[in-house]
Amino acid sequence: MAGGGEAARAVDISDGNRIPAKYEGKSMTDVIFRVEGAPEGAPFLRAEAADTFLGRFLGLMGRAKLPPGRGLLLAPCNSVHMCFMRFAIDVVYLDADDRVLKVVENLWPWLGLSLCPGARAALEMTAGEAKRLGIEKGTRLRRE
Secondary structure, eight states: OTTTOOOOOOOBOTTSOBOOGGGTTSOEEEEEEEETTOOTTOOOEEEEEEOSHHHHHHTTTTOOOOOTTEEEEESSOSEEEOTTOOSOEEEEEEOTTOBEEEEEEEEOTTTOEEEOTTOSEEEEEETTHHHHHTOOTTOBEEEO
16 A cells, blocks of 8 residues: 555455455545434444545445445545446535535446535445435535
């Protein structure tokens, strides 16, 4: 890993699978997102943070469908492509305060492309998750 010096590691995800070896060694930590103002016990999203060039470049390429409640946070990021993707995703673009600027639902594998000028981060999740979690434009997400 360029300039990092971090030891390679694998991160467990909720369905018991491990991140493929090509993703090991990236600076990836989990971030919990909840919709601000959601009632106690409301569903939340556990996102892996891809905050290195390699992590953002690889993103979800080649991975199997994410389980419910899981996602990938790309930061900094204001656009996504769907090359080499196996499943449709929802993309939630966030500003610096984690307020939702744009929600793109059901972005198709291989064909999709999306851009949100001014976004600081993109939160990718399996198609349908944004709606299930109640995420829409203007919503603020809270990190835990």
